Amino acid sequence: MEPIIEVDGLVKNFGAVRALDGLRLRVEPGEVHGFLGPNGAGKSTALRVLLGLLRADAGTARLFGSDPWRDAVALHRRLAYVPGDVTLWPKLTGGEAIDLLGFLRGGVDEARRAELLERFQLDPTRKGRTYSKGNRQKVALVAALASDVDLLVLDEPTSGLDPLMELVFQDAVRQAADRGTAVLLSSHILAEVEALCSRVTIIRDGRDVQTGSLAELRRLTRSTVLLDADVPAAEIQALPGVHGLTADAGRLRFTVDDGAMGTVVGALAGREVRTLTATPPSLEELFVHHYGNGDGHGDGDGSGTGGGGPARTKAAHRA
Amino acid sequence: MNTTFVGTGRLVRSMLQEDRMRLLVWALLLSGFAAYAALVLPRVFGADGLQARAAVMAEPAGAMMAGPGYGLDDYTIGALMANEMLGLLAVAVAIMSLLLVVRHTRGDEEAGRTELLRAAPLGRHAQLAAALTVLLVANAVVGTLLSAALLAAGLGAADSWAFGAAVAAVGLVFGGIAATTAQLSSHARAASGMAGAVLGAAYVLRAVGDAQERGGSALSWASPIGWAQQMRLFVDLRWWPLLLLVALAVAGAALGYALEARRDVGAGLLPDRRGRVRATAAGRTLVGLTLRLERGRITWWAVGLFVFGALTGSIAGPMAETMASQPQLLAVLGVDPTDEEAMANLVSEAMGAFLKFFAMAVAVYGLAATHRLRSDEAGGRAELALAAAVPRARWAGAPLLVHLGASLLLLVVAGAGLGLGASSEIGAAAVGEFALAALAYGPLLACWVAAAMLLYGLGWSSVPLWALLIVVFVVGMYGPLFELPQAVLDVEPFGMIDALALAGPGDGDATPLAVGAGTAVVLAVAGLALFRRRDLRL
Numbered sequence: 001m002e003p004i005i006e007v008d009g010l011v012k013n014f015g016a017v018r019a020l021d022g023l024r025l026r027v028e029p030g031e032v033h034g035f036l037g038p039n040g041a042g043k044s045t046a047l048r049v050l051l052g053l054l055r056a057d058a059g060t061a062r063l064f065g066s067d068p069w070r071d072a073v074a075l076h077r078r079l080a081y082v083p084g085d086v087t088l089w090p091k092l093t094g095g096e097a098i099d100l101l102g103f104l105r106g107g108v109d110e111a112r113r114a115e116l117l118e119r120f121q122l123d124p125t126r127k128g129r130t131y132s133k134g135n136r137q138k139v140a141l142v143a144a145l146a147s148d149v150d151l152l153v154l155d156e157p158t159s160g161l162d163p164l165m166e167l168v169f170q171d172a173v174r175q176a177a178d179r180g181t182a183v184l185l186s187s188h189i190l191a192e193v194e195a196l197c198s199r200v201t202i203i204r205d206g207r208d209v210q211t212g213s214l215a216e217l218r219r220l221t222r223s224t225v226l227l228d229a230d231v232p233a234a235e236i237q238a239l240p241g242v243h244g245l246t247a248d249a250g251r252l253r254f255t256v257d258d259g260a261m262g263t264v265v266g267a268l269a270g271r272e273v274r275t276l277t278a279t280p281p282s283l284e285e286l287f288v289h290h291y292g293n294g295d296g297h298g299d300g301d302g303s304g305t306g307g308g309g310p311a312r313t314k315a316a317h318r319a
Numbered sequence: 320m321n322t323t324f325v326g327t328g329r330l331v332r333s334m335l336q337e338d339r340m341r342l343l344v345w346a347l348l349l350s351g352f353a354a355y356a357a358l359v360l361p362r363v364f365g366a367d368g369l370q371a372r373a374a375v376m377a378e379p380a381g382a383m384m385a386g387p388g389y390g391l392d393d394y395t396i397g398a399l400m401a402n403e404m405l406g407l408l409a410v411a412v413a414i415m416s417l418l419l420v421v422r423h424t425r426g427d428e429e430a431g432r433t434e435l436l437r438a439a440p441l442g443r444h445a446q447l448a449a450a451l452t453v454l455l456v457a458n459a460v461v462g463t464l465l466s467a468a469l470l471a472a473g474l475g476a477a478d479s480w481a482f483g484a485a486v487a488a489v490g491l492v493f494g495g496i497a498a499t500t501a502q503l504s505s506h507a508r509a510a511s512g513m514a515g516a517v518l519g520a521a522y523v524l525r526a527v528g529d530a531q532e533r534g535g536s537a538l539s540w541a542s543p544i545g546w547a548q549q550m551r552l553f554v555d556l557r558w559w560p561l562l563l564l565v566a567l568a569v570a571g572a573a574l575g576y577a578l579e580a581r582r583d584v585g586a587g588l589l590p591d592r593r594g595r596v597r598a599t600a601a602g603r604t605l606v607g608l609t610l611r612l613e614r615g616r617i618t619w620w621a622v623g624l625f626v627f628g629a630l631t632g633s634i635a636g637p638m639a640e641t642m643a644s645q646p647q648l649l650a651v652l653g654v655d656p657t658d659e660e661a662m663a664n665l666v667s668e669a670m671g672a673f674l675k676f677f678a679m680a681v682a683v684y685g686l687a688a689t690h691r692l693r694s695d696e697a698g699g700r701a702e703l704a705l706a707a708a709v710p711r712a713r714w715a716g717a718p719l720l721v722h723l724g725a726s727l728l729l730l731v732v733a734g735a736g737l738g739l740g741a742s743s744e745i746g747a748a749a750v751g752e753f754a755l756a757a758l759a760y761g762p763l764l765a766c767w768v769a770a771a772m773l774l775y776g777l778g779w780s781s782v783p784l785w786a787l788l789i790v791v792f793v794v795g796m797y798g799p800l801f802e803l804p805q806a807v808l809d810v811e812p813f814g815m816i817d818a819l820a821l822a823g824p825g826d827g828d829a830t831p832l833a834v835g836a837g838t839a840v841v842l843a844v845a846g847l848a849l850f851r852r853r854d855l856r857l
Binding site for chain 2 (some may be wrong): 055076083095
């Protein structure tokens with residue numbers, strides 16, 4: 001099956017500023033794809049190119065196999081978009097704005113519209129200018145999620161929602177995914193990405209620095225192990241793939257390369273093990289690893305470079 | 320210790336810094352206008368002309384547009400300034416003042432800046448106090464410059480200073496009223512709308528009052544603008560009405576403070592109105608959307624043009640008589656005094672000139688309306704809609720159609736108003752005749768709207784087009800007066816259309832209409848095509 005989104009070598013300049021610099025991005029049918037990056041990394045620009053609102057300067061962008069600039073209208077019948085900063089018509093009520101956007105898109109699912117209004121606890125009778133940021137986002141979310149589309153493009157859609165509404169949102173996105181809708185979710189909320197996304201792309205300075213499934217990305221970094229056992233520290237430290245070992249009151253703390261966990265467990269065979277916890281790298285650690293300070297190469301715990309693997313790294317591209 | 324005003328001084332400085340250009344422009348424009356009027360009008364009219372003008376202002380219609388009519392028996396330029404210009408300048412300064420106060424109080428509050436400020440060690444009333452201080456400064460500057468302008472034109476000192484003070488005091492009154500309305504609604508637009516409605520009522524009260532009897536009736540005294548005019552400037556100066564103005568300004572500000580102390584930040588005292596749960600069938604289309612958003616503006620323009628048209632039409636008769644004795648004014652109409660047929664139809668000729676003026680006013684509507692496209696794009700609504708299945712040409716084309724339709728409607732309304740006003744002079748058929756004649760400007764107005772579309776499509780500012788409209792206005796209305804070369808007058812587009820001849824049984828030249836329509840189509844198509852090719856400005 002052809003990918004829903006296929007972007008390669010995408011370049012977009014705003015005057016002297018290069019917002020996108022050879023971006024690659026691929027979203028498969030039915031996939032919920034996380035799009036991560038620091039502020040100003042080019043996430044919104046990339047989404048707007050995909051929506052045909054901006055024209056690419058170089059590279060290719062394909063949406064459902066078509067050119068998003070040339071075939072914008074036909075493509076937009078198959079997708080719904082929620083911008084990061086929703087501006088509504090001050091004189092239109094929320095309900096009217098939802099209907100307008102829905103009908104411009106080709107109609108909404110009435111039952112789902114009513115259900116979403118209920119679940120998001122949105123008062124549709126208020127005028128656009130009276131809504132808070134969160135409520136404006138809810139209007140755009142209801143309009144998007146009530147549409148029958150093949151792709152949802154969501155640009156930090158929950159930045160104004162409270163934690164309860166965040167859960168409603170996650171639930172609604174899961175339901176959309178169950179219907180077979182692909183989702184491209186740009187987000188800063190890592191818990192949200194971990195909860196929803198099967199694959200993620202991390203973008204920095206207009207380039208994708210890493211892409212793959214969360215499991216694949218995890219494999220690129222080390223797990224953290226806490227061990228309380230009758231085994232000398234030196235023995236553990238000597239094992240291949242073990243890094244940064246510290247001892248504290250008999251408890252050992254170290255990180256282990258992906259794939260080296262077996263050797264550690266093997267070395268413990270027959271010993272008394274009082275505590276053993278192994279924590280896989282969190283998305284936070286991945287995140288910090290890729291666009292923390294400076295060049296993105298952290299060197300603390302859990303930041304080993306696995307090298308190879310199915311996930312692609314573009315560390316060499318980084319300045 | 321009272322801490323509710325802590326931080327006022329600091330806020331005043333930052334507000335003045337933010338506003339200095341805006342205030343300077345207002346002050347220079349208004350005082351420039353006053354200086355121009357005081358210097359140029361006596362030369363244009365001459366003593367006889369001034370007296371003839373006084374006769375017009377003595378009519379109820381003239382009094383409605385001008386003032387209570389003090390000094391009409393010996394109409395000096397000073398009396399003219401007080402009778403005709405004072406009201407206009409007071410309205411302008413009132414608008415400046417109420418916008419200023421709302422901008423710095425409810426405007427900041429609605430945008431969320433107040434919340435940020437009030438979390439700092441800043442007193443509850445600091446923002447309102449600072450806004451009112453800036454209001455005081457602004458009106459002092461405008462008033463002083465106005466007085467200076469009149470003094471420079473050689474008018475009497477005491478009356479000139481009183482003139483500036485009167486205008487500034489009206490500004491303070493409406494600033495004070497805005498201080499109150501800013502507490503009532505939680506929206507800046509509604510707050511300035513309410514203060515504006517009070518201003519409109521004040522103007523209508525004095526207009527009706529002044530029309531009822533010379534020197535104004537009780538209704539004139541119900542209006543703060545009336546109080547300023549009752550100072551009998553340049554005729555028989557009395558200062559005490561100024562005290563009424565100051566008292567009302569203080570009362571408005573005091574009420575504002577009192578209400579502000581009783582409400583939460585961000586909240587209004589009036590409830591927000593609820594609206595529809597579902598969009599109507601029309602609200603689901605782009606044309607319906609634009610109509611919905613534009614209808615308020617279209618309605619106000621229509622009411623304004625109709626009323627102003629009727630007033631103008633009603634003074635066409637006396638105006639034509641005045642003009643017959645004034646070669647300079649005949650030049651404005653483009654009438655050759657030796658042309659007997661034209662001299663016999665002076666009323667119609669004058670009406671033709673007015674019609675042209677109203678067509679230009681409708682062009683202002685057309686250009687202003689297209690700004691909605693720009694704000695939708697900058698604000699992100701275009702992004703939201705264009706990410707739906709909306710072709711760019713339809714997104715920009717729907718407002719284009721609405722603005723064209725509204726321009727035609729406004730032309731008809733202005734023409735009908737003009738005809739109604741003049742019907743006592745030239746018969747009831749004038750209503751239909753002028754409404755039809757006004758439509759002759761339709762293709763030309765389409766050109767203006769389409770040209771605005773072209774600039775939008777290019778992603779350029781609309782400033783060049785506004786500048787062009789101002790040039791066209793000056794050339795079209797005052798070109799003959801300035802004795803500009805005929806070649807310049809000939810290319811002024813509104814002058815190319817002989818609307819009355821086209822509407823009448825005569826044989827007007829329809830070529831300019833066809834050319835205009837064709838040009839409009841080309842401009843609009845080019846604008847839409849260019850918009851399709853450019854990035855959205857986000």
